[in-house]
Amino acid sequence: MAELTMGVFPSLVGSMTLDFSFRLAEAAIAKGHKVNVWLSGNAVMMAKKGQRAFKDYSYNEKRMMELIAKGMEITVCEACAEARGYHKEDAPEGMKRASMDWFLAKTHKSDRLLHIGGE
Amino acid sequence: MAELTMGVFPSLVGSMTLDFSFRLAEAAIAKGHKVNVWLSGNAVMMAKKGQRAFKDYSYNEKRMMELIAKGMEITVCEACAEARGYHKEDAPEGMKRASMDWFLAKTHKSDRLLHIGGE
Amino acid sequence: MKLAVFLSDWRRTEDTLERMTADKLGIILVGNGIYHAVVKEKGKESPVLAKAGAAFYVLSDDLETRGYTSADISSKVKMVSYGDIVDLIMNDYEKTAWL
Amino acid sequence: MKLAVFLSDWRRTEDTLERMTADKLGIILVGNGIYHAVVKEKGKESPVLAKAGAAFYVLSDDLETRGYTSADISSKVKMVSYGDIVDLIMNDYEKTAWL
Amino acid sequence: MGAVKLMFVVQRPPYKSESPRLALTHAISSQTAEIYMDDGDSVVPTVVFVGDGVLNAVKNQQAMKLYGVTSTESHIKNCLLIDTPIWVCKDDMERLGLKQDQMVADADEMGAELRTQFVTFAEIQKEMEAAKHLLFF
Amino acid sequence: MGAVKLMFVVQRPPYKSESPRLALTHAISSQTAEIYMDDGDSVVPTVVFVGDGVLNAVKNQQAMKLYGVTSTESHIKNCLLIDTPIWVCKDDMERLGLKQDQMVADADEMGAELRTQFVTFAEIQKEMEAAKHLLFF
Numbered sequence: 001m002a003e004l005t006m007g008v009f010p011s012l013v014g015s016m017t018l019d020f021s022f023r024l025a026e027a028a029i030a031k032g033h034k035v036n037v038w039l040s041g042n043a044v045m046m047a048k049k050g051q052r053a054f055k056d057y058s059y060n061e062k063r064m065m066e067l068i069a070k071g072m073e074i075t076v077c078e079a080c081a082e083a084r085g086y087h088k089e090d091a092p093e094g095m096k097r098a099s100m101d102w103f104l105a106k107t108h109k110s111d112r113l114l115h116i117g118g119e
Numbered sequence: 120m121a122e123l124t125m126g127v128f129p130s131l132v133g134s135m136t137l138d139f140s141f142r143l144a145e146a147a148i149a150k151g152h153k154v155n156v157w158l159s160g161n162a163v164m165m166a167k168k169g170q171r172a173f174k175d176y177s178y179n180e181k182r183m184m185e186l187i188a189k190g191m192e193i194t195v196c197e198a199c200a201e202a203r204g205y206h207k208e209d210a211p212e213g214m215k216r217a218s219m220d221w222f223l224a225k226t227h228k229s230d231r232l233l234h235i236g237g238e
Numbered sequence: 239m240k241l242a243v244f245l246s247d248w249r250r251t252e253d254t255l256e257r258m259t260a261d262k263l264g265i266i267l268v269g270n271g272i273y274h275a276v277v278k279e280k281g282k283e284s285p286v287l288a289k290a291g292a293a294f295y296v297l298s299d300d301l302e303t304r305g306y307t308s309a310d311i312s313s314k315v316k317m318v319s320y321g322d323i324v325d326l327i328m329n330d331y332e333k334t335a336w337l
Numbered sequence: 338m339k340l341a342v343f344l345s346d347w348r349r350t351e352d353t354l355e356r357m358t359a360d361k362l363g364i365i366l367v368g369n370g371i372y373h374a375v376v377k378e379k380g381k382e383s384p385v386l387a388k389a390g391a392a393f394y395v396l397s398d399d400l401e402t403r404g405y406t407s408a409d410i411s412s413k414v415k416m417v418s419y420g421d422i423v424d425l426i427m428n429d430y431e432k433t434a435w436l
Numbered sequence: 437m438g439a440v441k442l443m444f445v446v447q448r449p450p451y452k453s454e455s456p457r458l459a460l461t462h463a464i465s466s467q468t469a470e471i472y473m474d475d476g477d478s479v480v481p482t483v484v485f486v487g488d489g490v491l492n493a494v495k496n497q498q499a500m501k502l503y504g505v506t507s508t509e510s511h512i513k514n515c516l517l518i519d520t521p522i523w524v525c526k527d528d529m530e531r532l533g534l535k536q537d538q539m540v541a542d543a544d545e546m547g548a549e550l551r552t553q554f555v556t557f558a559e560i561q562k563e564m565e566a567a568k569h570l571l572f573f
Numbered sequence: 574m575g576a577v578k579l580m581f582v583v584q585r586p587p588y589k590s591e592s593p594r595l596a597l598t599h600a601i602s603s604q605t606a607e608i609y610m611d612d613g614d615s616v617v618p619t620v621v622f623v624g625d626g627v628l629n630a631v632k633n634q635q636a637m638k639l640y641g642v643t644s645t646e647s648h649i650k651n652c653l654l655i656d657t658p659i660w661v662c663k664d665d666m667e668r669l670g671l672k673q674d675q676m677v678a679d680a681d682e683m684g685a686e687l688r689t690q691f692v693t694f695a696e697i698q699k700e701m702e703a704a705k706h707l708l709f710f
Contacts, residue, residue: 002427007708009595011130011161012203014238014454017345019503020367023398027419033427040599041591042130042161048204055506056461057202083176084131085167085209100602104616105609108577112426113706116343116435117592119133119238121328126571128458133591136246138640139268142299146320152328159462160454174643175598219465223479224472227440231327232569235244235336236455239565248586248625251348252447252487254572257557258564270589273628278670299639303588305631305646305675335570337447338702347449347488351584351624353709356694357701369452372491377533398502402451404494404509404538434707436584 003034005110007103010118011042013057017116018043022063024114029070036110038103040077042119044084047076049092061092068094075102122153124229126222129237130161132176136235137162141182143233148189155229157222159196161238163203166195168211180211187213194221242331245271245286254337255289263292264331266323267315272301275315287314297323341430344370344385353436354388363430364388365422366395366414374414375405386413396422442466442481443567445560446489450508451499455573456492459483460511462571463520482567483515484523484560489573490532493524493552495540513543516550523563526554579603579618580704582697583626587645588636592710593629596620597648599708600657619704620652621660621697626710627669630661630689632677650680653687660700663691 006025010017025035039046046064053059068074075096081087091097107113125144129136144154158165165183172178187193194215200206210216226232241260246269255265265286267275274284275296287294294315301311308317318326327334340359345368354364364385366374373383374395386393393414400410407416417425426433444459463481470478485493497507515522524539542551564570581596600618607615622630634644652659661676679688701707 004423004427009592011238013199014161015345015452016368016503020399023419024422028423028427031420031423031427033423041595042133045164045203048167050206051204052201054198054202055500055504056198056457058503058505059202079173079175080132082171083173083178084164085170087169090204099605100599101604101606102609103599104579104603104606104618107579107706108574108606108610108614108616110706112431112433113708114343114426114433114435115706115708117595117708117710118345118435119130119590119592123324123328128455134246134589135269135640135642139300142320143323147324147328150321150324150328152324160458174637174641175594177640177642218468219462220467220469221472222462223442223466223469223481226442226569227437227469227473227477227479229569231332231334232571233244233327233334233336234569234571236458236571236573237246237336238453238455241570246589248589248628249350251350254445254447254487257486257561259561270586273586277628280668281670300588302635303639303644304586304628305634307633333567333570335445335572337572340707345452347452347491353582353584353624356623356698358698369449372449376491379531380533399451401498402502402507403449403491404497406496432704432707434582434709436709 001032001034002111003109004028004112005036005106007038007040007115008043009041009116012045015118016058018060019058021116022060022067025067025072029067029072035072036106037072037074038106040080044076044081044086047081047086047091047095049090065092120151120153121230122228123147123231124155124225126157126159126234127162128160128235131164134237135177137165137179138177140235141179141186144186144191148186148191154191155225156191156193157225159199163195163200163205166200166205166210166214168209184211240332242266242327242334244268244336245274247271248273252337264326265289265292265294267296268300272296272304275311276306283312287312339431341365341426341433343367343435344373346370347372351436362391363425364391364393367399371395371400371403374410382411386411437477439478439480441567442479443564443570444481444483445570445572446485446492447487447572449488449491456489456508457511459573460508460515464514464518467518482521482523482563486525486560487528490524490528490534493539495538509540512540513546516543516548517546519550521550522552523555523560524552525557525560527557574614576615576617578704579616580701580707581618581620582707582709583622583629584624584709586625586628593626593645594648596710597645597652601651601655604655619658619660619700623662623697624665627661627665627671630677631675646677649677650683653680653685654683656687658687659689660692660697661689662694662697664694
């Protein structure tokens, strides 16, 4: 068992990168690894609960909640969220809000970092 | 005076395309044109009121509200908004929510269409 | 047709512009499209500026945001404001294309 | 270094991959990066597959999402699952780069 | 004003961007746009895939099975079903090594009468000239 | 584990993407990351501009005046002020016709001691090997 930290920046809908990220996190947890996820940039769109599952849009809230229940630590960039109008009460249960230093600190002890930039 | 309809798809923060779009709308209104704006894709991020103005992020809420007061019609794609967890009560005053056919219908009588795709 | 084309990227991922033709063609450089007006990669002007028969415009706000001024732009390109762009698309051209 | 590079675009806007070197290099094609494994533009294999000394992987979910199967991929490329990617980055490589 | 022609031009591949999907869903919505228009008015879209956009029309997409989202293939078929023309640039198919039998060519199983048209860029250019508005995705 | 080296690599131009800005703000936040770490531990970032990313370091950016947002120039200077190394690939400057006097070379007016380093890709490659983690933007 090792520790993987992912920094994920692209938006909820569009690139399907968040779909990728949560599926990779799921596979890593299934293999016994500890997974930390940092959401920044447009990926803070995950910090708005009550997303509706339509077949025409990426929908990741359910999988994210299941992964949180399995021990995935997930933190969202507070300033990136506020700038988009997402406040503390909007965040799904179990998701933390912090400043960017949380992510930097997590990389310190992580065995692997997968940083996914882009929009 | 003529009528300009803009379809805008990229996200609030990132490409600065919404900054461009609202400034262009402002210039068009100043010249006496009628402006209609359709927000779809990640541009529905404008449909969440209470965005905080930080110097590190595009901030367009204030300008948008001023333009609405000056007669700009602005409508957001309802399904695109719901998929991202933005509900009716999240929308800023004066912004309408509709399905995509609103935009298609607007193009019919518009003298010009500027459709801005992308993320 | 009279067509105003907007380019907002420096590394383009489409080649539609090269293939399209128009009786009257305006190319408006905005966002990162402004680099086509100022950057000479390997000493050569951007291929965008070689589009035959086109008139070229660059949005001054987006140029100056990125650290460039009118002194830096190719002589083929005219500096424009947001108001000028409104006039271009409402008066000089009939259709627009944001590529 | 032992480096796993992720490519998620078909039209790339960086040339970092071409310039980087690694003692052990894995290139994992995900998202629209899968087209490098299957599309032969003008009859030629993607230049990505010419990267010297690299091992190539393609994520089966992303390949099949786009209408392709294992029968379509270059013989240089190995199909992998999400679980395989976890093993690659946790066991076979030390650093990652999402370009 | 009667019928107004709109041209939706998809230039980029699917899934990494929401654009191709939105081009198709917006085109489909022209069907219901009449509620916002005067009697006798309508908008008539054509959806065109050019450049790397032709990759949207590769068939057998498993997006629903693997990611739970509607495939662009399925949207293309829905367009055909409601008689919205789907054009795919054959110059680009040739460039990318795509054969017609790899492509979404019809929605026969859904009972659609319209079929995908494989056209040259010259034909697309002509249609751009005929349309009132262009929408590039 | 003491100090851990991180390398932030910016490959794309500013403003059309939030990425270069986020690379700089994340690098700056390493200053306060110690509150989350054990005594004696730290993360040490280097921010490198390569490829078209070197366009981020062109000076006299008027983003604040014209769009009300902090310029990447200003963020680069903030990095220098807190002793975060800023590297710009001179091979790419040459390719794009950028001279050193066009670039953000220092933050002297803010009292920064560190200055921008103009380096070859070979030096960047070496630093990539030395870093524990790589972050590409």
